[in-house]
Amino acid sequence: MMPVRLGPLLLAHPIINASGTMEILDLAEVLGPDVLSVPPVAAYVPKTITMDARTGNPAPRILETPGGMINAIGLEGEGLKGFVADRLPRLLALPCPLIISIGGFSLDEYVGLAAGLREALEAALGDGWTAKAGLELNISCPNVHSGCVSIGSNPAETELVVGAVRKIWPGLLIAKLTPNVTDITAIARAAEAAGADAVAAVNTYKGLVIDRKTLRPYLGNVTGGLSGPAIKPLALRAVYELYETVGIPIVGMGGVATARDVLEFMACGAAAVAVGSAAFRDPSVGASLAVDLWDELTARGTSVADVVGVAHRPV
Amino acid sequence: MMPVRLGPLLLAHPIINASGTMEILDLAEVLGPDVLSVPPVAAYVPKTITMDARTGNPAPRILETPGGMINAIGLEGEGLKGFVADRLPRLLALPCPLIISIGGFSLDEYVGLAAGLREALEAALGDGWTAKAGLELNISCPNVHSGCVSIGSNPAETELVVGAVRKIWPGLLIAKLTPNVTDITAIARAAEAAGADAVAAVNTYKGLVIDRKTLRPYLGNVTGGLSGPAIKPLALRAVYELYETVGIPIVGMGGVATARDVLEFMACGAAAVAVGSAAFRDPSVGASLAVDLWDELTARGTSVADVVGVAHRPV
């Protein structure tokens, strides 16, 4: 069975995690170190790293909704320096590639984050680092009030940011797209033109929930991002349209919970598929999906290569 | 209890139906004529009328999805002439106002539809017709391949169409918005500037489902529109943003199934609330919602007037 190629990275199978939905180092402490030696995903994607440390949005930050959930975490995190010093070394010890998600509030921040990570990776791994670690540009987080999301809803700004990072980042470069736009393919074309190796789609759909007692917005951040099975038909459509538009690989995500969901994303055109919210109820779901996908493909007598994009071809 | 005013129409309560989700004349034949003498809604909205008769999209057209459903009906219908001759007289006999939804494939068609309806209404009711019947411009159907949806995702075109209809339509004029845009408030501002009396939000979210056997698109139309509880957080956010943007009333909809949902839409800013897909499983849900809303408001010691927009005010 062919592994999946994303730029210079080779993935053992098509299942990765969605950024912000799996803290693998915490999992190792809570559930045991097996998760580090046999990760449930073919590449590990940490939560989006920002330049400075951020405390994120005020509570409450999450609520279950029909068929899914809404969140407004607000890119909480230790910032670039903390990540490089504290978590990066341990994550580089994983037996799988690393796709590091970064989010900036300006073009300079994106470039600074990429430069900082490149430096750290070169120091740790030498020249071969591009076979181990890639970059995902989160230009699509709906839960911060300035910066990345406005970039991701504008083709020109997308092209600028992706192009600037491309200049200094020789490794895998993915642009993660927001679906909260009139035409996601225009953003993807801009990312492709600027040299992205792949696009990831989708980030969450902007929504709002009301507190049943006060009738005021429930989330501390007022709005949040919808994820989970509820959005799967929307995400599939985005991937389907992207496959007809760009030539670079697509990392599909949005509501994946079963191997059939994975197949559906691949049929629409995803070369790799990320599982996000479903890993909250089952942190090992990535491993189950990989195994079940293998079984499904075998049962159908087909392969990853044949399934990707099949929905676009006549029966 | 104050009735709800939408332009020149007075509604006994805030609950109406969403266009395309209730064939009240069929209901009368299937479930008995009570539905015509005591309609479950405060105003009846027929399925979008087009200029010419349309057979709509090929089957299959609907599928249940997690927390909702997807449809690609494709504006099937008898066309303006058939509607005016066949159904309009019977619908005018309902003891509640009528909000007639129209969908055109060009500016001329919108104007032609409005003119034709005005003529028919004047002939049937004389001068007083504007107290009985209003117009909803469907500039947002995701399931037809040209025409109305592109208008609704472009502020300039929206202004043009709404303005042209406004010139010849003295009655209630609602612009029904698509949520499949980067900024729904820009479209709403255009509609308001062009003289719309109200906006309706939202139409369905564009999605796609995959046939589990063939791995090809399931719907005959390839893509379809997502509706039902799954989209409620997305629709609430749209209504919330619209309330901060436009001064005209908002008709809120998207996933309404319970009186609490109705309250949530009103809290976000909806003056009236439409129930759509939930009426498929229970055609009388409108009546239950009205009664339950009354009970809820009474229990909370509040009123329609106080609840509308309350989510925007401090506790």
Place this chain on the structure above:
Amino acid sequence: MAGGAPAVWPPVAGAGAGGAFAARCLGAVVENRSLGSLVWLTLEVPGWPGAVPGQFAMLQARDSGCFLGRPLSVSAQYGEVVSFMIAPIGEGTRELCALSVGEQVWVLGPLGNGFDLDLLTAGPGRTVLVGGGVGAAPFPLLLSALAARYQQTPPPADAPKPEVLVLLGFRDASQACGAGPLAGAAEELEAAGVSCPGEVATEDGSIGRPERVTETMWRQVRPGDRLAVCGPWPMIEGVAKVCACIPDVQVWYSLEAGMACGVGSCHGCVVTLADGSRARVCREGPVFSSAALFDRGCFDAPAGGAS
């Protein structure tokens, strides 16, 4: 008429949830009997008005995880006690099949047009019921209705004994248990002086003849017969091809289609008719004549279909 808003709100004061017009009602499970791979689910449905054979109801378990109801043919009814024969193929039907006695189900119905008994029994030919899989579901009710009809208006003594022939095709023996509930109704027919032979075929040959029901038809159907056919679309097509070759048969097909509302509101359940127009399976159907469905009244070109 002017103005038009009723003056009171809530529209029906003090009527409680549902108001004057409550479309659905809650039925309670009185029996859940396994029939091989199918389930015979019997509900007590307050106010059930009685269904014409071939009519269906939209069912949804009260605490369902599904959003919409599911269309299911009425298989039997005795007053307000109504039975359904259900194949657990997806979430909605699995929920229903898992219900225990006493649990509740939302019921909307009866819906659709049903079979026309006059047409099915007119003329000298036999009435032939052709069912594929759980497509046999409406037949117990249809046979009972035919029995009642012959009992009320017995055939003239000098006429040849009328015959209702039942041809059923199943995947395997476990699905063929669905034939069980027809036995009682067949006896009613015999008691009414009507002969009611039947034949069962299974695809895997585990019970009955190892063939498809269309093959049984080649042997059994005769010119002049009137057919009531119920099953999935591929079977409908197969039956139509057979019927195209037998002169002077008249056929009524009960179609399946994905449904959201069952009452004509959503336009989701359409089938393309022979004349190119579209009909709602839930309103104009589920029973359509071969003339309506197929060019020249029989299948020779892919006119459309509900799936």
Place this chain on the structure above:
Amino acid sequence: MAGGAPAVWPPVAGAGAGGAFAARCLGAVVENRSLGSLVWLTLEVPGWPGAVPGQFAMLQARDSGCFLGRPLSVSAQYGEVVSFMIAPIGEGTRELCALSVGEQVWVLGPLGNGFDLDLLTAGPGRTVLVGGGVGAAPFPLLLSALAARYQQTPPPADAPKPEVLVLLGFRDASQACGAGPLAGAAEELEAAGVSCPGEVATEDGSIGRPERVTETMWRQVRPGDRLAVCGPWPMIEGVAKVCACIPDVQVWYSLEAGMACGVGSCHGCVVTLADGSRARVCREGPVFSSAALFDRGCFDAPAGGAS
């Protein structure tokens, strides 16, 4: 390390769904006992490693209509038999409370830090457990653990008899049935030579004193006491205000928060700590010291909170 992709796919050949690393497991209901308005749900959880008192698990009925699990404190455990005390307040908890013996539940846990028995029993003061409503859920396990501890290391004969005081506040008598499961554990303590008095208050006065548990505290808590507190955020605030006025008490609060994952992955369950930083209730908690939570170790300014 270079390259890094493991060569085989599936990652663990033939391991079946879940592979080598299966985080959740399916437990089976062995008892569903009603406790007034609460439910005492006992599961057999294969491989349950044992929880520290105050730890919780994420539970989800196997055929749940909910997307996510729900955090529930471990109330008792005997090997792989684990009990939870559940208030059916929403869809998730109602589903769990409706389960019958034999039905299955996804279990992820034990999770969180739990109470530190060393700290709770250090020094000469008493250990005081303060619970609000279903906040009493972790206390049966906590009392049992304290009993085991005193049994293993009996207090010196010349020292005053240790005391564990239990103060519980409930909405009404029907919720106060949640105090029941503490009785057995209290007896274990008495048997271990520890006195274990308790007091129950209800807001509506239908059982016990007609007061809030914070009022009970004014009467009962003494300088030097060490408190384990569990309940909803408004009660936590109330308790903190009382404790701010009693010198030399140390308090550990077990907090509630909406959770998606329970394992630290989502950052959804945060509480704002006294120093302005945010902590995940599921990972850094659910138990936090008063020093961590409140400025000057007690409540006088709204530092944050989980809701």
